[in-house]
Amino acid sequence: MNHSMRTRDIIKLATQALWANRLRSALTLFGVIIGVMSVITIISAVEGLMGSIEKSLSVFGPSTFIVTKFGIITSRDDFLNALKRKNLTLDDMRAIDLGCQDCLDVAARDYRFKTIKRKNESLQQVPIAGATANLVGILDFEVAEGRYFTESEYDHKNKVAFVGPAVVEELFEADEDPRGRFIKLEGDKFKIIGVAKKRGSTLGNNQDLFVMIPLSTQTKLFGPPRQNLDLIVKASSVELVAEAQDQTRAILRARRGVPYNEEDDFSILTAESIMDFVNRITRMLRAALIGISSIALVVGGIVVMNIMMVSVTERTREIGIRKSIGAQRRNILQQFMYEALILCLGGGVLGTAVGIGLAIFLGGKISLDVSPSLFAIFAGVGISTSVGLFFGIYPAMRAARMDPVTALRYE
Numbered sequence: 001m002n003h004s005m006r007t008r009d010i011i012k013l014a015t016q017a018l019w020a021n022r023l024r025s026a027l028t029l030f031g032v033i034i035g036v037m038s039v040i041t042i043i044s045a046v047e048g049l050m051g052s053i054e055k056s057l058s059v060f061g062p063s064t065f066i067v068t069k070f071g072i073i074t075s076r077d078d079f080l081n082a083l084k085r086k087n088l089t090l091d092d093m094r095a096i097d098l099g100c101q102d103c104l105d106v107a108a109r110d111y112r113f114k115t116i117k118r119k120n121e122s123l124q125q126v127p128i129a130g131a132t133a134n135l136v137g138i139l140d141f142e143v144a145e146g147r148y149f150t151e152s153e154y155d156h157k158n159k160v161a162f163v164g165p166a167v168v169e170e171l172f173e174a175d176e177d178p179r180g181r182f183i184k185l186e187g188d189k190f191k192i193i194g195v196a197k198k199r200g201s202t203l204g205n206n207q208d209l210f211v212m213i214p215l216s217t218q219t220k221l222f223g224p225p226r227q228n229l230d231l232i233v234k235a236s237s238v239e240l241v242a243e244a245q246d247q248t249r250a251i252l253r254a255r256r257g258v259p260y261n262e263e264d265d266f267s268i269l270t271a272e273s274i275m276d277f278v279n280r281i282t283r284m285l286r287a288a289l290i291g292i293s294s295i296a297l298v299v300g301g302i303v304v305m306n307i308m309m310v311s312v313t314e315r316t317r318e319i320g321i322r323k324s325i326g327a328q329r330r331n332i333l334q335q336f337m338y339e340a341l342i343l344c345l346g347g348g349v350l351g352t353a354v355g356i357g358l359a360i361f362l363g364g365k366i367s368l369d370v371s372p373s374l375f376a377i378f379a380g381v382g383i384s385t386s387v388g389l390f391f392g393i394y395p396a397m398r399a400a401r402m403d404p405v406t407a408l409r410y411e
Contacts, residue, residue: 014338021311025343028300028307032347032384033354035297040355040380041362046282047375048363063104063238064138064270065245067096067231067252071267072277085265086256088229090215093132096233099251102244107135107232110215110225117184118171126167127210128185130218130225136162138234146179146194154214161190165198166208185211188221241270297383300347301391308340308395319402333396340392341385348384352377 018025070082090108097106110130116123133154135141141148149160161183168178182189190213199207219225235244245268252258258265312319319332356377 011338011342014335014342017311017315017335018339018342024307024311028304028343029347029350031300031303032297032344032387033351035300035387036348036351036380036384037355037358039297039383040352041359043375043379044356044359045363046285048359050278050282061139061234062271063235063241065233065235065241065248066269067092067233067248068267068269069228071269072274082267087225088231088266089225090229092252092255093231095251095255096231096248100233100244100247102236102240102247104234104236105134105138106234107132107138108215108229109135109232110218110229112218112222114185114211114222116167116171116211118182121171123167123170123209128218129210129212130215131212132215135212135232138232142197144195144197145177146192148194148212149214154216157214157217157220159188159190159217160193160213161185162194162196162212163192164196164206164208164210166206167211168195170209183211185213186221297387301387304340304343304388305391305395308336308392309398311339312336312395312399315399316402319399323402329401332399332402336396336399337389337392340396341388344384344388344392345381348381351384352380355380 067088069085069088070079093106093108096103100106108131112128112130113125114128116126116128133149133151136143136148143162144165146162148162149158153160163178163183167183171183172178172181178192178195181192183192184190190211196208196210196212215225233244233248235241249264249268252266253264256265322332
């Protein structure tokens with residue numbers, strides 16, 4: 001109990017000493033806040049980015065994979081090599097559907113970018129996805145209103161459209177039901193039959209701004225797919241995904257005449273493989289950005305150490321008096337360590353709060369959902385505490401080792 005009282009007294013003395021030098025303490029606190037804030041902003045923003053990408057990929061279930069001509073492009077050479085590959089076709093889709101034993105279903109999708117109009121309003125460069133009728137059963141598309149187009153509408157090349165909620169928001173009045181209304185694509189009228197559930201944005205890319213029409217209709221009106229026909233394959237079960245991919249690969253290699261000793265001239269992607277790639281990129285980016293922002297923390301730590309050294313020098317006589325009336329070395333050490341910790345811990349809490357707030361604000365500007373995580377909070381407080389311990393220990397030890405007689409003579 002006595003030891004507890006002594007600790008409380010030491011903390012009280014440390015707080016009083018900091019309050020007596022308010023300007024100096026505030027400047028030190030500000031340096032720590034800036035350092036912690038920059039680190040936490042980056043951690044929160046990267047976590048928000050990863051969560052946003054993961055959310056956008058959630059439309060692909062664990063048993064779904066994509067066959068694409070291009071795949072993940074990381075360099076100009078990759079792009080040029082992929083450009084030389086043969087285009088995927090609807091015949092490839094049918095071959096997989098017939099030949100893959102462990103594939104439950106196969107769909108196709110082709111993206112174009114067109115201007116859509118309604119009355120006097122228009123939207124430019126809107127993604128128009130021409131798709132097969134079974135796509136909605138493979139991807140986890142959620143319908144908010146109406147329905148998706150049917151096999152019959154696909155076969156008859158009907159001009160029907162399943163649209164994203166952003167299209168409705170831009171082209172229709174707030175209380176207007178878009179179902180049964182018409183929009184124009186390149187002069188052709190399409191009847192809206194359904195609206196997708198809102199999904200939000202990823203890195204400024206509005207996932208709710210799209211029009212989905214039958215691929216048969218798109219091909220009839222705008223010509224066959226040029227390069228970006230993707231095949232979306234759903235395996236019979238999660239356990240059979242690898243087998244389904246192997247069978248799909250074998251079918252396509254045979255159809256496209258790929259020699260046994262050469263790599264695939266197509267790519268197979270899963271949500272997991274895309275996230276792994278994004279993780280590798282963001283891991284390096286995160287390390288680099290945190291390394292750069294940590295310089296501010298180191299500077300803040302050096303400021304803490306310098307100010308503590310000045311404080312020790314100014315209070316030399318006080319230290320001598322305290323030692324002469326019985327204060328032990330550890331009491332002096334604890335007081336100065338507590339002063340450094342109070343400053344850094346306070347700066348850490350404030351810096352973490354400001355950093356998370358800044359990340360949320362900046363995330364809102366680019367439609368990125370950023371929410372504080374326990375990791376970010378513990379990182380901010382832990383980093384600032386470590387800075388206080390590391391940079392506060394030398395001044396505290398110097399104060400504790402002072403000879404009381406020499407200290408009393410100090411003027």
